[in-house]
Amino acid sequence: MIPRLRNPRVGRHAASGLIQHDDVQAWEQLNEQPFAFRHGLAGHPLLSIERLARLSERAFDRDHYKRYFKAAELKLPRDTLKARFRENIEQIGENGKWVALHYIDEMDPEYGDLFDLLLADVEEITRRPVRSQMTWGSLSVFLSAPWLPVAYHFDHETNFLMQVQGEKDLRLYPREFGTLTPPEIEDFYRHNPVAGIYRDDLADAGSAWRLVPGIGVHHPPLAPHRIQNGKDVSVSLAFYYVMPEMEERGHVYQVNYCMRKLGLRPRAPGESALSDRMKIKFMRALSTSNPRTHDELLYSGVSRLAAPFRWAKHLREGRA
Numbered sequence: 001m002i003p004r005l006r007n008p009r010v011g012r013h014a015a016s017g018l019i020q021h022d023d024v025q026a027w028e029q030l031n032e033q034p035f036a037f038r039h040g041l042a043g044h045p046l047l048s049i050e051r052l053a054r055l056s057e058r059a060f061d062r063d064h065y066k067r068y069f070k071a072a073e074l075k076l077p078r079d080t081l082k083a084r085f086r087e088n089i090e091q092i093g094e095n096g097k098w099v100a101l102h103y104i105d106e107m108d109p110e111y112g113d114l115f116d117l118l119l120a121d122v123e124e125i126t127r128r129p130v131r132s133q134m135t136w137g138s139l140s141v142f143l144s145a146p147w148l149p150v151a152y153h154f155d156h157e158t159n160f161l162m163q164v165q166g167e168k169d170l171r172l173y174p175r176e177f178g179t180l181t182p183p184e185i186e187d188f189y190r191h192n193p194v195a196g197i198y199r200d201d202l203a204d205a206g207s208a209w210r211l212v213p214g215i216g217v218h219h220p221p222l223a224p225h226r227i228q229n230g231k232d233v234s235v236s237l238a239f240y241y242v243m244p245e246m247e248e249r250g251h252v253y254q255v256n257y258c259m260r261k262l263g264l265r266p267r268a269p270g271e272s273a274l275s276d277r278m279k280i281k282f283m284r285a286l287s288t289s290n291p292r293t294h295d296e297l298l299y300s301g302v303s304r305l306a307a308p309f310r311w312a313k314h315l316r317e318g319r320a
């Protein structure tokens with residue numbers, strides 16, 4: 001049984017039509033194929049640059065703020081960092097930076113309610129009880145200065161990226177083995193978020209999407225993508241969630257990572273139900289039973305299991 005880490009605000013709201021679903025057939029491809037949809041968040045007061053700059057100060061309520069700074073910066077007083085972070089957002093049109101604010105649904109109840117409204121819409125469209133079944137989900141906002149790219153990568157979650165301000169180009173590739181190799185995915189699941197290796201033949205492959213205010217694009221889990229911002233400041237909102245079967249699939253890849261390090265050739269997820277079940281059980285037994293964060297839920301087991309391989313690497317490279 002995979003533990004669940006749901007925001008307590010989730011499950012309170014009914015669908016409100018923030019997400020529109022003109023294309024019913026597209027939504028039937030959820031988690032398999034990308035598709036575009038219309039949404040009502042362009043010009044939303046919670047997503048103005050001024051409001052997001054104010055929200056950024058709430059990141060400092062938890063230790064989690066440290067992820068936004070380099071080690072050298074963390075020696076500065078917290079108030080200096082708080083002011084600097086806020087300024088980075090306020091001056092996004094001039095400073096050439098890219099700023100992400102993660103877990104905003106947990107930082108402020110107004111954003112928690114927005115997250116719940118979006119999930120309620122997805123439930124109504126898909127007729128699936130996402131909120132009662134998901135193991136975790138969250139809301140992030142991305143602010144980008146003109147012309148900045150986001151490098152090729154892939155994510156674990158069922159993701160919806162919605163454009164609020166500015167325009168950008170997104171290229172999405174077929175999920176999992178449609179684009180990636182088993183070692184790339186296994187490396188990702190031992191906790192390397194940039195495990196995807198870009199190849200020249202991907203330049204014009206996949207599907208191209210133009211994100212403009214009021215348009216969103218669904219990213220299936222493990223579908224690699226890259227982004228190029230346009231001539232203006234871009235503000236995008238992403239909401240994402242994970243269903244138990246994706247956590248389990250991640251655990252199979254984690255065991256496969258270690259098996260491959262031992263010189264074995266593991267079976268890919270889905271090849272053998274019995275082998276998958278054993279791997280999931282094994283990884284759950286190694287994992288923290290009461291995780292506080294999604295990282296702990298998904299990665300605590302593989303961190304323990306992969307530690308000897310890291311030591312071996314250190315020894316080989318003469319660092320230990």
Ligand SMILES: [Fe+2]
Nearest residue numbers: 153154155225
């Ligand atoms: Fe992404």
